[in-house]
Amino acid sequence: xxxxxxxxxxxxxxxxxxxxxxxxxxxxxxxxxxxxxxxxxxxxxxxxxxxxxxxxxxxxxxxxxxxxxxxxxxxxxxxxxxxxxxxxxxxxxxxxxxxxxxxxxxxxxxxxxxxxxxxxxxxxxxxxxxxxxxxxxxxxxxx
Amino acid sequence: xxxxxxxxxxxxxxxxxxxxxxxxxxxxxxxxxxxxxxxxxxxxxxxxxxxxxxxxxxxxxxxxxxxxxxxxxxxxxxxxx
Numbered sequence: 001x002x003x004x005x006x007x008x009x010x011x012x013x014x015x016x017x018x019x020x021x022x023x024x025x026x027x028x029x030x031x032x033x034x035x036x037x038x039x040x041x042x043x044x045x046x047x048x049x050x051x052x053x054x055x056x057x058x059x060x061x062x063x064x065x066x067x068x069x070x071x072x073x074x075x076x077x078x079x080x081x082x083x084x085x086x087x088x089x090x091x092x093x094x095x096x097x098x099x100x101x102x103x104x105x106x107x108x109x110x111x112x113x114x115x116x117x118x119x120x121x122x123x124x125x126x127x128x129x130x131x132x133x134x135x136x137x138x139x140x141x142x143x
Numbered sequence: 144x145x146x147x148x149x150x151x152x153x154x155x156x157x158x159x160x161x162x163x164x165x166x167x168x169x170x171x172x173x174x175x176x177x178x179x180x181x182x183x184x185x186x187x188x189x190x191x192x193x194x195x196x197x198x199x200x201x202x203x204x205x206x207x208x209x210x211x212x213x214x215x216x217x218x219x220x221x222x223x224x
Contacts (some may be wrong), residue, residue, distance in 0.1 A: 089223075
């Protein structure tokens with residue numbers, strides 16, 4: 001299950017999806033919105049995506065993870081639109097026979113999301129707003 | 144040939160539109176299209192920005208040649224998560 005949504009994300013939905021009789025472990029990751037960033041008081045985040053491609057790239061992360069680790073199932077849901085402080089913007093769940101693969105694939109998934117999935121966050125802070133990533137000119141590699 | 148261009152995030156705001164159809168000559172590349180768009184929308188030129196390029200929802204290099212009816216997106220640095 002690889003999708004984007006405008007609704008709050010329900011962790012139980014992901015856990016149910018990756019539940020598998022052959023799994024001995026389920027690892028989950030929740031990305032949440034914190035109230036500060038680089039000295040700014042953050043009011044909230046606003047996410048935007050290139051929807052068709054974002055879901056496709058999330059699926060590609062799942063395919064790549066399956067090539068590297070023995071995992072049973074994976075689910076990623078990323079939220080779009082305004083996300084308030086403490087709320088989740090992304091959730092990942094991975095099941096595997098043994099815990100190492102689930103932890104590793106979960107970590108891999110969030111790192112890849114931050115690198116290669118066309119989703120952007122605008123940070124709304126006290127005194128302004130900024131598209132995160134753009135102002136740093138961080139290098140990005142072509143695939 | 145006609146190319147559909149979608150803008151997102153900072154580029155959407157700078158272009159003042161989310162989608163345009165651009166007429167461009169046969170054999171043009173993604174890079175050529177970006178040059179043409181920057182002339183039409185000077186604000187698209189964000190100093191220091193590093194873009195990725197997508198055609199029909201797949202990442203490509205700027206040398207990639209376009210075909211009629213392609214959907215092109217210029218992807219500013221992503222920041223999901």
